[in-house]
Amino acid sequence: MGTRNATSYGKRLCEELISSLQEYDIQIVSGLAYGIDVQAHRLALRHRIPTIGVLGHGLDRMYPSAHRDVASRMLENGGLLTEYPSETIPDRNNFPARNRIIAGLADVTIVIEAAKKGGALITAEIANSYNRDVCAYPGGIDQEYSAGCNYLIKTHRAHLIRHADDLVYLMGWERPKPKQEGSQLRLLTDSLGKDEQQVCNFLLEREQAGVDEIALHFGWPTSKLAMILLEMEMNGLLLSLPGKVYKMLGSP
Secondary structure (H helix, E strand, C coil), X not given: CECCCCCHHHHHHHHHHHHHCCCCCCCEEECCCCCHHHHHHHXXXXXXXXXXXXXXXXXXXXXXXXXXHHHHHHCXXXXXXXXXXXXXXXXXXXXXXXXXXXXXXXXXXXXXXXXXXXXXXXXXXXXXXXXXXXXXXXXXXXXXXXXXXHXXXXXXXXXXXXXXXXXXXXXXXXXXXXXXXXXXXXHHHHCCCHHHHHHHXXXXXXXXXXXXXXXXXHCCCHHHHHHHHHHHHHCXXXXXXXXXXXXXXXXX
């Protein structure tokens, strides 16, 4: 999400983010408006990421008309969605209303650029009311179209992100692995010591667990467990999730 008056800074952030996410199983949802919205849709199409446009009018027309070609290509990998029947005109009141659908469809709302007022901030507020994650890119204090992002971050309405890695960490997304990695994981775990093997079996059985839960199960001091987890993570066996939660790489 973002301003209709996207700057070169916002366009660059959008391109870096979407190009870095193409290996993940994601969809890009936005509103096909001018600026950041259509930039996100175009980049999704370029990187073959499914993308959905939520419209503020009927499917028998396209607003803005300049985005008709983008909308047509989205039908091949994603689609268009509206709650309005055919012949509904793109009335200005429809667009803030449709933002609740965007917020509801998305696991995380990302605001790349936004002024103090606008549709992106409305969507972020709705997403917060739905208990969905919201992220925003910070900008300079004198940049008009970063003022909304900075406000969301300052008021704890959005997580600050700088690049795709911050988003991936926040959401706990695991990087897709080649099919042969399961056999490689078994080879690595077969060579583990007794304590590491116990932790491995425990995590594979439960899929993921927090530090306190693991320590309580084995009756180990936290300091001992921390060393074991660190070594396993450095060896590429564990994925560290937010909240001091761990899971085995390659597990579901």
